[in-house]
Each structure stands twice: as C-alpha cells, then as structure tokens.
Amino acid sequence: MAQEAKGARSPLLKSEDWWALWIGLFIFFLGFLKITGADLIGWVVKTNMWLDLSKALSPVSDVYKGLPGIVSLILTYIFLTVILSIGVASMGGNVRRFISGFTIIFFITYICWMIGNYAYIAATPDQLAKLKLPWSLRMTGESGFIIALIVGLIIGNFFPGLTRYLQEATKPEWFVKTAIVILGGQIGLNALHSTGLTAQVVFRGLCAIIEAYLIYWPLVYFIARKYFKFTPEWAAPLASGISICGVSAAIATGGAIKARPVIPIIVSSLVVIFAVVELIILPFAAQAWLYKEPMVAGAWMGLAVKTDGAAAASGAMVDALIRSKAISALGVKWQEGWMLMATTTVKVFIDIFIAIWAFILAIIWSWKIDRREGEKANAGEIWLRFPKFVLGYAALFILVILIGKVVGKDTLKLLNAGIGQAGTFRGIFFALTFFTIGLMSNFKKLWEEGMGRLAVVYVVCLFGFIIWIGLIISWLFFHGITPPTVA
Template structure:
C-alpha cells in the first residue's frame, strides 16, 4: 500500500488532458453562471443558426439572441467568430504548454482545426443539408437531407475521413495530427454536458409528476436491461475484445458518445476504441432519426406519450433524441383529434433521455471499480483504493459538478424559475461551447482514422454487433413504452 502511495504524482493536475478537460469545462461553465442574473460574460460567442437559408443571417451572436441584454447588439458576427477563436486558442494553448506540448505547433494545428470545423459547421448548417421535416413549414422548403443538427457531426466526420484517406492517403501531415486532440475535446464537451442535463432536467421535472415517475423506467432499461444484453452479444456472440464490448455496450445503451467516452476512460481502453464506437453511434443515430419518428407516427398514434418515450429510450445521442421527439410530435399532433398532444410527445422523449444521461458518472465509477477489482485483478493481488481514484475519469467529476450545481440552485430558489433563467441565460452559452467541442471531436476522429486501421481492428464485426444490439434495444424500448406510457390520459 505504501509503495503505491509513494507513486502518486500530483503534477497530473496540470499535465494530463483528463484534468485539463475538467478545468476548461469548469472555466466556461463558471463564466456562464452570471447569465442567471442576465449578465452574459460569454455573450459574444457566435452560433451557426442551423438550419439557415439566408447567409447574412446564418451566424448569430448569442448575446444578441438573448432579449434580456443589449450589451452585444453592435457586435459583428465575423468579429464574434474571431473572438471565439482567440478565446479557445488562448486557453487550449496555455494547457498545451503546461502539458509539455510544442506551443507553436499546437497553435498551428488548432488554427487549422478551428477553421475547418467552423467553416464546415456553417456550410452544412444550410437548411437543405440538415433540416428535418418538422422544420419545413417554418423554412418554406419542401425537401432536404433530413439529418438534423447531429447530422452536421456526420458531415464533419466524413470530410475528415476524405482528407485523411483520400487527400493525404499516404501520410497525414503532422500539423493535422497535433491539432486533432479527439479525447481532450470530447471530455471537455462532456463536462459542459452536465450543465445541459442539469438545466433540462429542472425544466422538465416540474412538467408532470406522472411523466417523471414513469420515466424512471428509463434508468432501469438503460443500465440493467440494455447494457447486459449489448455487452453479452458483443463479447460472447461477436467475440469482441472485452474493452471493445464494454465501450460499445455503454454507447448503444446509455448516452451514446458521452457514455462510450466515459466508459473507455474508466476501464482504461485505448483511444481507438471510443473514437471508433463514437463514429458508429452518431451514424446510426442519424439513421434512427430518419426512420423511427415516422414509424412512431404510424404504430403509436393511439398512444402519443408512448411514441415520445420510444424516441427517448431508443435514440442514442441527445440531439438526435430531441430531434426525433420533435419530429414524432409534429407528425402525430398534426393528425385529426391529436393536436392536444403537441409539445407533450417531445417532452416525454426528452424526459426519458435526461433520466438516462444523469447517471453516466455513477456508471463510470461502477465500471472503474469492477475493472480494477474483478477484470484486471490478478489472483492474490490486493487493489488499493487509491487505484480506483486514478482510474476514475476526472472529467466525469466536472460533468457531475455542473449538473449538481444547477440542481442545487434549482432546489434553492425553485425549479421552475431556476430552469427558466438557466435555459435562457446559462445554457445558451455552455451549449455553444459543448456543441463546438463535439464538432472538433468528430473532425478529429475523421482526420485520425485510417481505413487501413479499421480493417486491422475488424471494425466491420463491431458495426454488425452494434446494429444487432440496437435493433434488440429498439424493440425492447417499444414494449416498455407501450407498457408504461400508453394508458396515460390526454393532457389538459
């Protein structure tokens, strides 16, 4: 025990990406907190107003979109983008320097990454390239490639793959590899995800007690039913390595990309595993978004709440789950006699997804303990408790902190008023950074993924395993949704 304690190196607090994801995520979160009092320190950040049709209105300054402030009215969106770049470049470069990276090379690599990611985010935000059918009437269009906002991540991934495997098919320039810090970006995004979960759960927890109570089934479904099935299928049937199987099981069962990354960190999986699984998750989430809402509008028009629950229990990323819920809501509430359900189907989808997301941190801790005390433990070996601390992914602490802090505020001043102020003041700022870090992640995954490597790790077998697990989960989710949500009375 004493020899283990002597090996503790506290310099990891400023030398490891895991910790820097936590520090940067918390910094952005703390800077957003004055938004609760209508003071927007980060109000200058830009957002691509996807789906957009008019290029002149395609980029919005967050502070200008918030009606409670006039501090950023005169800020040009182009200047806003430049300030956004400088802010991220500064904080990330300081972290890179303290971690021992070459500063000039990192600055060059990140500049390329930022430029590629933001330009492509803007380009693929064009309505005809991402709008979902429920948005057609508002946009006055009749068709699009209906992938939704999460579909923009797929575009980024594909462009990255083309650059990596076609444009530079022999060898990717080092400057791209230096800027493509996949795990750092996604871990920072997960810290900020806690703010979204905290604010959203407060918003919906007061919506209807019955919906919230029945949505508790989402926790049981995801962690005690979905996960074991997906894990056993991957490990026993498709013969995937145990770390591949565990990461894939979390991705297909819980919160998609965020759960896969947290699981991989908790069990000590190499970076290629969460990167590959994340790509598969987002790809299939877009497929779910295109198919499931239309299936729900046909199969479950007699049980609208069940349709929403089905979306929340089945679709694996937050954005796609919300988009599928919105689309199912639009399709079902437009039918004769069902207009009273408008908004409630989407709310049911979001509530179920939020209840699943909340427990990512606890699940990462449980898996870290299991891996150290059961899977990796040698016969007769005693595992010191400090090793669990080392293995536990530190960025998950940031996720828990942002979520619990907003919940603490909510239960202090009242959930309804707190949720209103948070979703109107705090989360618009944190959400912009969260989405952009996710965008950087998928750009990075594309740039660092070589088709040759996918062949070597037999990714095809993993895709089939994920697809089979997902189909089984979708069918179980349909049964659970009908069992728990089909007998609810219409909203009044």
C-alpha cells in the same frame, strides 16, 4: 529534488477528464453570472438559419448586436484556443502544434456547421412558410454535424499528411466531455419545468444500464473465448470495448487486468471505426422507426453507440431528426433536449460503472485468472478509473435545480439566458467532436494492423445482438414517455 517538485503537475491538471471538468465549469459560470447583470460571453458566435450568407453569423446576446458576426466568430476562436491551450500545456502537450492544428480544425468545422444551417437543408416544415421556401431537406441545423463528420472522414482517409499535422488537436473525447459538463446546466434547467419526467429518465437510465452490463459483457466475452479462441487478455478488453463504452472501457479494462498496452490500443481503433458506422446509420433508423417513441430512441443511442463522442453526437442528431419528423408526421412539437438527455443520462451511468467494472475485473484477474505474487486490487482504482467530467455534469445539474427553486421569475429568465449562452459553446464542442471523430477514423487501419478476426467478433456481437438488446431494454424502460410539448 526541488526541481522535481516544481515540475510535477497535480493530478487535477494532468488528464483530459479533469480539464473537461474545469473548462466546462468555467464556461458555465461565465454564463451563469448573467444573473448578476454581467453579460460576459454574450459575444459568442451563433449560427442562424440562413438564405443570405451575410446573416448566417451573429453574437448570441442582443447586448452585442452591433458586433459583426465575423468578429464574433474570431472572438469565439480566440477564447477557445486560449483555454484549450492552457489545458494542453498543463497536460504536457505541444501547445504550438495544438494551436496550429486547432485553428484548421475550428474553421473547417464551423464552415460545415454553417452549411448545415442553410435553409434549404435545415428548415423544418413549420418554418417553410415563414422563409417562403417551396421545399427543404428538413434536417435541422444539426445536419452540420453530419457534414463535419463526412469532411473529417474524407480528410482522415485520403489526406494522411494533413491528418498527421492535425493530430495534436484531434481530441474528440475531450471536446465531447467538455460539452457534456456544460450540458448538465441545460438539463437542470429542463428539469425545473418537468421534475417528474426528469426523475423517471434518471431512474430508468440507471436500471437500463445495469441490465445492459449484466447481458452485454458476459455474452461478448463468451463468444470471443468460445468461438474465436481469444485469450482472456484479449477477450476482456474486447468485451468491454464492444459492450460498454468503447475506448474508455477498453483502456480501463486493459489497465485493470494488466494487459499489454497494444491490446486496448487495437481494440480502441476498432471501437472508433465502428462508432462512426453506428453514427451514420442508427440516428436515421431511429427517426424512421421510433419517431413516436422519442425517449426510447434517445436511450437506444446511449446503449448502442460506443464512445462518449459518438453517443452524444447521435443523441443530438436523434433529438433534431425526430423533433423534425414529429412536426410533420404527428403535428407535435416536442421540447428540445429531452432525447439527448436520455442518451446522456444512460451514457453517464455507463461511464460511472466503468470504474466499478474495472475494479471488479481487477479483483477477479488478480485472484483467479492472472494471479501474480505480491499484487492485489486496490480500492483506490475506483477513483482512478472514475470519469471525472461526470462530476461536473452532476454538479451543474443539481446546482441549477437548487437555484431555480429559490429565485424569482426575473432571475430565472436571466439564468435561462446565461445557460443558453454557455450552451452555444456546447454546440460548438459537439461540432468539433463530429469532425475530429471523422478525422481519426481511418478505415484502412483494420487491415493494416491485422485486426480482421477482431473485426469479425465486433460485427457479430454489435450487429448480431448488442444493438437489438439495447433497443429492447430502451423500449422496456422508456416506452410511452415523451418530452414536454412546445406551444
């Protein structure tokens, strides 16, 4: 009995959701201590736009400017490996396999990130003269995300042995949730300077996702049942996966209605594969069509792109691509991060509502559709399904606003620097997300697992109306709103 108690892990240490919260908060507070004068994470590696490879890497803080860039990179790798391995051990994973896999994933990802920052790829029009460049692809440093995604897709589809070896460390949802927790601090900092705009984004984001839930889910469920003849056990997770938030929603719905475990797993595979397709197409479509409506574009990514990882990644891409185009096409330089904030805000509300939606479905299934003797919906399921990393995002958002309102200008500058250092880790987590999304996206799975009919439903619903309804809703709630400009 004592051994069982000793071996039992607290629920606070058993899931990726909780560990995303703890790691995100830990990194943020290491940066936050900058306001005391302590520079604890200034050694984290920063990737600069480069023409000379020897100048590509440097520590993020001037306090560590004597530190060689390669040393900064190694320190960053060691730090992330240690804290992530602690999480893996606590969750019962294979730490040795995680470390070996993560080592390969980290360095491949970072090489992709460095290539994306090559000046001929990344330089925006306002930087060409300074760098003495005749031209560039104008894709900003975030093009490293695309390169990481492509490399991940190549490995995931053509090198199955290596993909299996890296499986223990292929955790895109964990990486992106950790990044979103850290992002809460940066969004809070932005909000300090534009309180009215922040309130608009939050309120409109909430309204938009309520509209989406009321339209998306019933339509997908009806089409799956009426025209493709799926049973409720299949149609409900499929509707949640396609219309709400991909993997998390499919799994939560499957659990809520007591579906066979294989069903949400198959739906989740579809979700990941199509999220990659959206990630490749939609940010560039948004740049072409919506560069005059940046906040519409950001919200659209949150409503249209499934899975937290792909949505946040597409929001980061849209933020970079549209800011770059606005400089050349409109002569306007918008502040970084606001389009990503719209994406993240919408996605966070969607994640919150997954818990409520799963609870509602649990009640409907237990009372009407699949009533089983002795079973009833438990209110505790709301908490079990609630995405815990959202707590960290919200807490840091509120904390930074409250502190920023009471401290002086000098302290606020230090706070800004500390949050920027933590934000460097956020960028690395986003890059890891892109690579690992590609890594786990094996397009052959669609046919190997016999998911042809499911895939047809997905294509019909996603490209037939979900993307376009998401665009309309985004336009209705965010039309005419633009980020603050940078002088």
